[in-house]
Amino acid sequence: MTKTVGVKRLIQEARLPHRANETDAGLDVYAAEDKWIEAGSYETIRTGIAIELPPSTEAQIRPRSGLAHKFGITVLNSPGTIDEGYRGEIKIMLINHGKEAFQVEVGMRIAQMVIAPVLLSPIKEIQELTETPRGEGGFGSSGLRDDV
Numbered sequence: 001m002t003k004t005v006g007v008k009r010l011i012q013e014a015r016l017p018h019r020a021n022e023t024d025a026g027l028d029v030y031a032a033e034d035k036w037i038e039a040g041s042y043e044t045i046r047t048g049i050a051i052e053l054p055p056s057t058e059a060q061i062r063p064r065s066g067l068a069h070k071f072g073i074t075v076l077n078s079p080g081t082i083d084e085g086y087r088g089e090i091k092i093m094l095i096n097h098g099k100e101a102f103q104v105e106v107g108m109r110i111a112q113m114v115i116a117p118v119l120l121s122p123i124k125e126i127q128e129l130t131e132t133p134r135g136e137g138g139f140g141s142s143g144l145r146d147d148v
């Protein structure tokens with residue numbers, strides 16, 4: 001099984017995803033078009049690339065903390081899911097939570113992509129669930145006080 005991610009450039013402006021450091025989890029993903037994002041709005045941005053993932057993996061599209069910290073820019077549907085079998089162009093939905101309009105430019109690093117393993121578990125209906133110490137407790141049930 002190859003672990004290589006094949007990347008096809010769909011337009012000339014496109015840049016291949018790139019790891020800033022060899023062991024970074026996230027590959028920087030680049031914009032392939034110029035676009036303004038008004039404050040409080042979102043835009044779908046072209047990357048100009050399509051990819052071929054290794055079997056039983058996905059690519060997660062996550063925000064870059066630098067853009068969030070400096071400009072309030074994040075990924076609307078974070079983490080975006082790129083399915084193994086998807087062969088279309090990867091597009092990134094950025095939302096501007098900042099106070100100023102934000103200009104996306106060709107070649108800007110707008111998000112990061114993490115390749116992750118996926119369990120393609122079959123699904124079946126069952127009548128009884130196994131018992132566990134947690135049972136149906138959730139939503140803060142393990143806390144000592146009501147508010148945490």
Ligand SMILES: O=c1ccn([C@H]2C[C@H](O)[C@@H](COP(=O)(O)OP(=O)(O)OP(=O)(O)O)O2)c(=O)[nH]1
Nearest residue numbers: 061077080081082083084086089090091092093
């Ligand atoms: O940020 C994203 C998220 C998804 N996709 C592409 C790849 C993914 O495989 C496909 C479908 O995404 P998703 O499953 O999130 O969307 P959906 O609304 O469930 O559409 P579909 O019915 O096509 O699965 O769209 C992107 O290009 N960018």
Ligand SMILES: [Mg+2]
Nearest residue numbers: 081082083086
């Ligand atoms: Mg889907």
